[in-house]
Amino acid sequence: MLMRRSATALLRQARPRVPIAARSFQTSLIRRDARGKDGIITSTEPVDLSNMKTLGEIKADEDLLPVGAPVGTVPTELNQATGLERLEILGKIEGVDIWDMRPLDTSRKGTMDNPVVVKSFGEEQYVGCTGVPADTHEQHWMVISRDRPFERCTDCGNVIKMEYTGPDDPHHGHPPVKYEPESFADYVKPDYHYK
Structure with missing residues (x-):
């Protein structure tokens, strides 16, 4: 007959093969920033929208390329989004539902x-x-x-x-795919x- 034991009961009976350290190891992670105190990074700077194109100014795919984040900062979605994602974000800023999700x-x-x-x-x-x-x-x-x-x-x-x-012309100059x-x-x- 097979006896079932819980995992904790088996661990109590198992002998450690590695010697236990004399002291416990502890690590702590502290993030510091020149703008913040006590490891808290605060950013109250407004988002600069001056060099960004508005939804009405977008005419080609090249207009959907981001300007990037300033040096030394972490980029936001607005700084790094491209293509359709950028178009959606610009629409949300201006209050336009790009995909008509009603x-x-x-x-x-x-x-x-x-x-x-x-x-x-x-x-x-x-x-x-x-x-x-x-x-x-x-x-x-x-x-x-x-x-x-x-x-x-x-x-x-x-x-x-x-x-x-x-x-x-949804095929962009390519021949249509034969339907199977x-x-x-x-x-x-x-x-x-x-x-």
């Missing part, structure tokens, strides 16, 4: 004549429907795309339409698609 309109059920519109910058968009009114059924995910902008929820019948807001079917739903006849 929830979808769930006060009404979309129909084919008057669908719930989802704006998308990409070629396709995943949309989750929880029913009308909200939370009347489990979340049902649908995929809408530029080729197939309408989709109907199979649980509640809510119709959602994708409105493409991206660039006219991934599931049985991709073999549905185009005659059965919503129009």
Whole structure:
């Protein structure tokens, strides 16, 4: 029969093979800065926004490069963020929601004549429907795309339409990628698609 023992009981019986040190070792970490006292770094300096471009002045990708932090300071997100992250931060400073993160309109059920519109910058968009009114059924995910902008929820019948807001040439001069079917739903006849 196998006896079970707790780990602490086994440790009490185990003999140490290494001699125990005569004194305990202690370390302490103290951070000091010329501006702070007692290791507390305080920074009450305002952020310099004079050499930063505003959201309206951004015209090209080069405008989204940061100016960097002053020498001897720790950079903030504003000092080092680039690209889309910088665009989002500049939008937050000016009070603009760059990504339009508002929830979808769930006060009404979309129909084919008057669908719930989802704006998308990409070629396709995943949309989750929880029913009308909200939370009347489990979340049902649908995929809408530029080729197939309408989709109907199979649980509640809510119709959602994708409105493409991206660039006219999303391939940037490259040939489009040939579409390969991934599931049985991709073999549905185009005659059965919503129009």
